Amino acid sequence: MENKVKVTAVVLTKNEALQIRECLDGLKWADEILVIDDYSQDTTVKLARQKGARVLKHHLKNFADQRNLALHRANYPWVFFVDADERVTPTLAKEIVRRIEKRGGEKGYRFHRQDIFWGHALHFGENARNTFIRLGRKNAGCWQGFVHERWAIKGKVGNVQEPLYHRLPSLRSFLEKINFYTSLRARELKRQNKAVNSLSVVVYPLAKFCCDYCFWQGFRDGTPGLIIAMLMTFHSFLVRAKLWHLYHHD
Numbered sequence: 001m002e003n004k005v006k007v008t009a010v011v012l013t014k015n016e017a018l019q020i021r022e023c024l025d026g027l028k029w030a031d032e033i034l035v036i037d038d039y040s041q042d043t044t045v046k047l048a049r050q051k052g053a054r055v056l057k058h059h060l061k062n063f064a065d066q067r068n069l070a071l072h073r074a075n076y077p078w079v080f081f082v083d084a085d086e087r088v089t090p091t092l093a094k095e096i097v098r099r100i101e102k103r104g105g106e107k108g109y110r111f112h113r114q115d116i117f118w119g120h121a122l123h124f125g126e127n128a129r130n131t132f133i134r135l136g137r138k139n140a141g142c143w144q145g146f147v148h149e150r151w152a153i154k155g156k157v158g159n160v161q162e163p164l165y166h167r168l169p170s171l172r173s174f175l176e177k178i179n180f181y182t183s184l185r186a187r188e189l190k191r192q193n194k195a196v197n198s199l200s201v202v203v204y205p206l207a208k209f210c211c212d213y214c215f216w217q218g219f220r221d222g223t224p225g226l227i228i229a230m231l232m233t234f235h236s237f238l239v240r241a242k243l244w245h246l247y248h249h250d
Contacts, residue, residue: 005100006031008074008138009082012066014038016084017047024051026088029097030080036070062146062184071138080135081151085167086113092162096135099158107155108136114163117224125218125225126211126232133157134164146188147181168228178235186242196243205237 009030011023014037027033033053037045038060045055058069071079078100082088088096099109111134115122122128133151141153168174189196212218213229221228 005078005103006076007078007080007096007100008032008034008070008076009080010034010036010067010070010074011048011053011082011084012036012038012063012070013040013044013048013084014060015040015042016044017042019084020044020047021051023082023084023086024048024053026093027080027082029093032075034070034074036066038066062149062188064143064145064149067143067149067151071142074138077138078135079138082134082164083166085169087165087167089162089165092160092164095160095162099160100135104158105156106158107140108133108151108153108157109160110157111135111160111164113166115166115168115228117168117228120221120224122221122225122228124220125213125216125229127228129216131159132164135160147184174231178231178238182235182238182242185239186246189239189243190246194243196240196247198244201237201240201244204240205233208236209233 007030009027009032011020011027011033013020013035016023017040020035024033033048033051035045035048035053035055037048037055037057039057045057048055056069056073058066060066067081070081080096096109099106110131112131115127133153136151136153140155141151143149143151169177209229209232212232213226218225218229
């Protein structure tokens with residue numbers, strides 16, 4: 001696939017040896033693959049270089065900083081961000097190229113992400129509602145936020161129709177990521193002077209579960225939908241529990 005407008009594909013990594021090869025295989029259409037690696041201790045860097053990626057090592061302070069570094073170091077005018085556990089199909093790749101080659105007024109594009117949990121596609125609940133800006137002009141904006149970061153694009157943002165596939169990890173890996181992400185989020189909320197008390201530690205996660213599982217109909221995804229709703233409720237609980245701990249014991 002030849003691109004008239006050149007694209008840098010970016011992947012952030014940290015010990016992603018099990019994921020990185022398949023992820024990069026879906027990015028062969030890009031003119032450059034840039035991996036920003038948080039000093040992985042496995043073979044992630046070696047495997048990425050074998051796939052032709054340019055690898056930069058940089059200690060993670062927060063995810064927005066990592067992504068903004070990638071924007072700065074990307075060689076081409078369009079930048080496409082993919083996580084190591086996400087997959088780009090040939091159909092999605094063609095749509096990306098088609099949209100940026102039409103040379104419209106869009107500065108960025110928003111994607112729907114199709115979550116796959118233990119082989120089950122999740123069509124309901126909070127996760128099924130999520131969309132993300134992942135493709136944009138290099139100088140159209142910057143990333144903001146410690147975790148669950150967003151790309152603040154200045155200008156018109158279009159929508160990509162084909163989904164970006166996201167394979168949710170094993171239960172053990174999921175819990176490890178929840179522990180890591182909630183620590184970052186709690187520190188971010190403390191910097192923003194967000195209040196927390198015993199009531200919010202209990203009520204917010206319960207409200208999160210009710211919205212995810214009942215209002216957004218996560219129950220229609222069966223047992224996988226229930227498990228995901230419980231995990232995301234635990235995520236909300238940990239954020240507020242850790243925030244309370246930072247205020248009282250930091």
